[in-house]
Amino acid sequence: MGYKSAQKSTTATPRLKRIMLTLYFWITLCGYLVTLLLIPVLLLQKKRPVSTVAWLFLIVLAPYFGALFYVVFGVNRVxxxxxxxxxxxxxxxxxxxxxxxxxxxPGEGLTTKQQNIVRLINRLSSTRPTIxxxxxxxxxxxxxxxxxxxxxxxxxxxxxxxxxxxxxxxxxxxxxxxxxxxxxxxxxxxxxxxxxxxxxxxxxxxxxxxxxxxxxxxxxxxxxxxxxxxxxxxxxxxxxxxxxxxxxxxxxxxxxxxxxxxxxxxxxxxxxxxxxxxxxxxxxxxxxxxxxxxxxxxxxxxxxxxxxxxxxxNIAQIVSSGPIDEFNSFHALFFAAIAKAEQNITMATSYFVPTEPLMAALTTAAFRGVKVRLLLSGRGAYRWMLYAGRGYYDELLDAGVEIFEYQKGLLHSKTLTIDGNWSLVGTANFDVRSLLLNFEVGVAVYDQEMARQLETAFEKDIASARVIDSESWENRGLGQRLSENLMKIFSPVL
The missing domain is CATH 3.30.870.10 (Endonuclease Chain A)
Incomplete structure (x- = not known):
């Protein structure tokens, strides 16, 4: 009886292996077929080049997961x-x-710098500054x-x-x-x-x-x-x-x-x-x-x-933004405000995954001698977002940007002050989703006192933050570097 069972087992094993190999072949083939079908669809979408490359990488690297993720999140059905x-x-x-x-x-009660931002917001939004x-x-x-x-x-x-x-x-x-x-x-x-x-x-x-x-x-x-x-x-x-x-x-x-x-x-x-x-x-x-x-x-x-x-x-106006905007209002506003800064930029955001133009604006401002300070969350509900943001630290530190990671708890603020006379407080983070996809709203305040209050709060917050300096950042572990760079690759699709 034992001999017959062993004989059945040895004959069943090769058959099972053939079935498994056949299944593996067809699953792999279907995965690559799905990839080949999705690539032209992706290339025909009007996406930013960096976003297209990130999606291509994900689809080719993990055909089934990447394809499903793209169908759910990437295809422009909106x-x-x-x-x-x-x-x-x-x-x-x-x-x-x-x-x-x-x-x-027009021009009433505003500095020349503030008027420049007003002209931009007037072009992007239907609102005007109110008194x-x-x-x-x-x-x-x-x-x-x-x-x-x-x-x-x-x-x-x-x-x-x-x-x-x-x-x-x-x-x-x-x-x-x-x-x-x-x-x-x-x-x-x-x-x-x-x-x-x-x-x-x-x-x-x-x-x-x-x-x-x-x-x-x-x-x-x-x-x-x-x-x-x-x-x-x-x-x-x-x-x-x-x-x-x-x-x-x-x-x-x-x-x-x-x-x-x-x-x-x-x-x-x-x-x-x-x-x-x-x-x-x-x-x-x-x-x-x-x-x-x-x-x-x-x-x-x-x-x-x-x-x-x-x-x-207070002089203030509402700024709203969303995918219906021709020029992505918040993205354009952040870029212009940072580019116009002459003395200091103070920003707090819970998620930091900037687009290439915004990274260029921040680093260029620092190169111009503007004091650029970023307060970011040192912890978060979404770990991958934290790693994606850290993937940009090297470039920012090299440009002279000061980076602080909040440690007291979870930072969820979304604020920006420019040159001590203009502020933006709202719902938009400094990431791709907030700036290009979500419907967001913010309040632009043309007031030195509001900017002073925000900067005072910023100083209090960085007292509970970790300073990210170039020397210590260079000494971080290999695993952390790999996680950051991997998430940075996928940052356009996060």
């Missing part, structure tokens, strides 16, 4: 939706009220959430909220319940969330909002098979507008972790703005455009664009 968003934005902009009586006259704003810089997430909740409770007529991520935890539930409370009190509440960033929001969580009369909508929800292939087209905006009088925007989403309650991430360092004045009406327009695209409702009622009750000294 054009139809981009065209639809462009048309809807133009339509709602045509219907919205003119805010000319709040706009700054008489009161803008408060918020550097603590608990304080930020407290002010948002306070403003929600004081709402009399309307509440508009748009968020990339809204968690179903204690914080998300508490803010949701405040919205429900105001809806029961007769306040009109509209809630727009991103269909991918907040994809785990359940019907059970949203049902009490809907039952209370809150209008709830998802920005590109990804429910249909076709929409699931458009996951690159995301709204990364964080917007709160109360009665058209108070506005909030910045880097902070809604959830426990953004208050430092996630032990794995620790302290959460973020920057937000509280705004009052005409600039809030510009933020209202951004929300109205997104709402019209998602829902089809025209938010053109005069009551949504009231005369500001509060007057301040």
């Amino acid at each position: 054009q139809r939706r981009v065209r639809r968003k462009t048309v809807s934005d133009r339509e709602i902009s045509r219907l919205l009220p003119e805010l000319t009586h709040y706009q700054l006259l 008489n704003n009161r803008i408060e810089l918020l550097n603590d997430t608990n304080q930020t959430l407290g002010l948002i909740e306070q403003a929600i409770l004081a709402a009399e007529h309307s509440l508009h909220l748009e968020y990339y991520i809204w968690q179903m935890d204690r914080t998300g539930t508490r803010v949701r319940d405040l919205l429900i409370q105001k809806a029961h009190a007769g306040v009109t509440v509209r809630f727009l969330y991103d269909g991918i960033g907040s994809m785990f929001l359940s019907r059970k969580f949203l049902r009490p909002m809907i039952d209370a009369g809150i209008q709830v909508a998802a920005f590109l929800p990804g429910r249909s098979f076709r929409e699931r292939w458009s996951i690159n087209l995301r709204s990364h905006r964080k917007i709160v507008i109360v009665d058209g009088q108070i506005g909030f925007t910045g880097g902070m989403n809604i959830g426990d972790e953004y208050l430092g309650r996630n032990p794995q991430l620790g302290y959460w360092r973020d920057t937000h703005l509280k705004m009052q004045g005409p600039v809030v009406l510009q933020l209202q327009q951004v929300f109205a455009e997104d709402w019209f695209y998602a829902v089809g409702e025209e938010l053109t009622q005069p009551a949504l664009y009231p005369d500001p009750r509060i007057s301040g000294d």
Whole structure:
């Protein structure tokens, strides 16, 4: 009996090997066929050359994984939706009220440097600088959430909220319940969330909002098979507008972790703005455009664009950006602001994966003698993004750029100051996704005091940061170098 079993085993083994070799042959052949089919498709896409090379490398190196990754993330399926968003934005902009009586006259109250940036933003955006704003810089997430909740409770007529991520935890539930409370009190509440960033929001969580009369909508929800292939087209905006009088925007989403309650991430360092004045009406327009695209409702009622009750000294304007822009507004704005800098550039960003033009702008500014300082996250939820950013350190250090990695917790701020008289605070990171793919929003402030406050916060933050110097960076391990350079290769597709 034992002899027969052994004989069967020896005859079965060669047969199994032949089957496995045949399967391996066909799997390999199919992989290369998929690669050969995708290469011409990739070459016909209107991508940046460096992005095309990165995709080619990934597809050839790992045919099945690379092909699947490219089909999901790389194929440009957003054009139809981009065209639809462009048309809807133009339509709602045509219907919205003119805010000319709040706009700054050309050249009024601005330095020559500031006027140069104004001309660029005017070309990139439909907004103009507005006067008489009161803008408060918020550097603590608990304080930020407290002010948002306070403003929600004081709402009399309307509440508009748009968020990339809204968690179903204690914080998300508490803010949701405040919205429900105001809806029961007769306040009109509209809630727009991103269909991918907040994809785990359940019907059970949203049902009490809907039952209370809150209008709830998802920005590109990804429910249909076709929409699931458009996951690159995301709204990364964080917007709160109360009665058209108070506005909030910045880097902070809604959830426990953004208050430092996630032990794995620790302290959460973020920057937000509280705004009052005409600039809030510009933020209202951004929300109205997104709402019209998602829902089809025209938010053109005069009551949504009231005369500001509060007057301040800040000159500011809203800058919005997205794949519908002809010139990628934030990318062009970052490039021009850095190129125009004469004295100093101070930037904080959670993700640093620059395009080639922006790297050239930063290094050239440093070569010109401009003091360039970057505060980047020393830890992150996405390790590969951290490695990709570090892949650019050598070139930056050689140019004389000062680099700091935040160590106290997770840095999530997105701020830029130029020459101590111009600032940008918003939702956009200094990476390919924020600058070229996402819908983002920011506030440009033409004010020395705001720049001073941001630079003071920067100095406080770098006290809790690791200084990256050329000598120690040269001595890092081989494994770290390999990880950084590998992720840098793929940075155009991250």
